[in-house]
Amino acid sequence: MQWLMRPVPALPIIGSFADRLLLADLPDLPPSDRRLAVDFVAHRVDNLPSFTRFGVMVLGFVFRGLLAVPGGFGVAKVLVKLPLPLVAEYPRLIRSLAFAYVWETWPNTTATGAKVAATA
């Protein structure tokens, strides 16, 4: 269990799913900004309290495995809609961290992730 607690960095485990999720939610967010948002999410996951981090990493493995099979992202999207509390928390955590980052960093971002010129 210890190896899931700290030494393994979160990015390789959760990065691909977080990237797909953000691409689906914010299709117009420039890829470089999406990468920054994913890095931010991974950094936060690295600093989660031990128990929560353990849970997130286990779910990260499951979802990473799903992405490795064809159609896996679709399956993942169905899975998170099922009334399985901890499973649904996983994309929610990723979204909440990423959205907080995106709108704090680039406040003039539209709901699809596009940048608009700042209004006074």
Added chain:
Amino acid sequence: MSMQRATATMDADVLIVGTGAGGATTAAILAEAGLDVLLVEEGDWVEQGAVVPFSLDQMDRQYRSGGVTVALGMPSIAYTEGCCAGGGTEVNSGLYWRPPGELLARWREQFDISDFDPDDLLAIADEVEADISVSTVPGGHTSPSEVLRRGADALGWRNGEIPRWMKYPPSKLASEPRSAVGERQSMTRTYLPRAMKAGARLALRCRVDRLVTNAGSARSAVTTLGDGSRGEITFRDVFVCGGAIQSPALLQRSGIRGHIGRTLAVHPTVKLAARFADALNVPDDVPVHQVKEFAPHLSFGGSASNPGLVALALLDQWATFKHAITQWRNISVYYAAITSEGRGRVRSLPGLKDPLVTYGLTHRDRELLRSGLGRLALLMLEAGATDVYPSFKGAPVVRNRRDLATMQGAFTAARASVMTVHLCSTVPMGEIEGKCGADSFGRVHGCRNIYVNDASLLPTAPGVNPQASVMAVAIRNARRFLDAGGCRG
């Protein structure tokens, strides 16, 4: 000032673990009485102004685990803890509520707390108010604050400005007449400098992993320093002031049992985002008005509302709420907070650095959250909100009273984003050992020289912002320790 690098071996008459509202006040009282005091703090010293309030940068530098901490349950409750010199007092909203006298009397009766005279505590509150410059905002309030006043006035609900521990430099007020220019009189501005002036030493980035105990006495603490190396601190007495999550966790890691960590009490909070015709968002400050018509069970106030936090408030129903995000300047976030009957637990698990925290809401808590969110949405409509976005899965946009009924029907606490910043009661004080972790003055039951002196001691969540209660109780206990000849034994 005597800030020092934590070293592998340190010693003191009194070790104080944690520098928040409880630890800083304890240090000032004991150091000014001439005791040799060493304060240790897991976090760093961050000057005010070095980070933007309520920003992600602040969360990285001044919150535990970047502010992403959760009490597991159905629903889970997100909570935050400060982790820096000054603890929660550096990051909080600065809203000051002296402990209600009736509540203090009830605590005394229900937990059998000796010499716990409400008048004495309120006299200490007077001192604290002078020390940390508790004051109202000079000049006008921000628009998000006015929304609360306007909506409550329209409904005839009791409301008012809550004073804060702030100084408002006249030079800044002249150029920017609003509350955001206030300088928070947190512990790094007040009690910590006072303690250090009196000779207390402060070691930063030093975490106490456990106390080495033997038959109810502790003589040393095992620490981890900022560079990951281990250290040891020897002392005669120790005050554990790590806050309501970390204090019980440290005691448990030290093998101390009893009534520790079993009765976490919080003010669970649900939120909504309200959109208005005109721009009103203030990204770096919170409203100072609160609505107390249904207090102490239910209170309304305003939350930090930078664009990232507005996005978070819309997240639960993103599919239908997301287009509002481009209007964040016209949006502010508000909360309904309850006093909970439910309780939580803090458990240290072998091999894990952080404790497992759980919380269970009762049926009454869930109903109160539902009615609270409904009433808050009504208040927003009365204040002129065009659209109200409640933070729960399946929520409708509320634009009129009919939508309100739909919203109330759709709400369940399990679908809501419940959070809290008020954590209390994990080592409640009092003489009843079956329900108290520490005695009437904070000494851990069954221990000779281990004291707790922070939010953990409050017997219940007070129903008002708790920092004033934490400080008054901590000062009382520190004085009692001196009166009882502490450290000379």
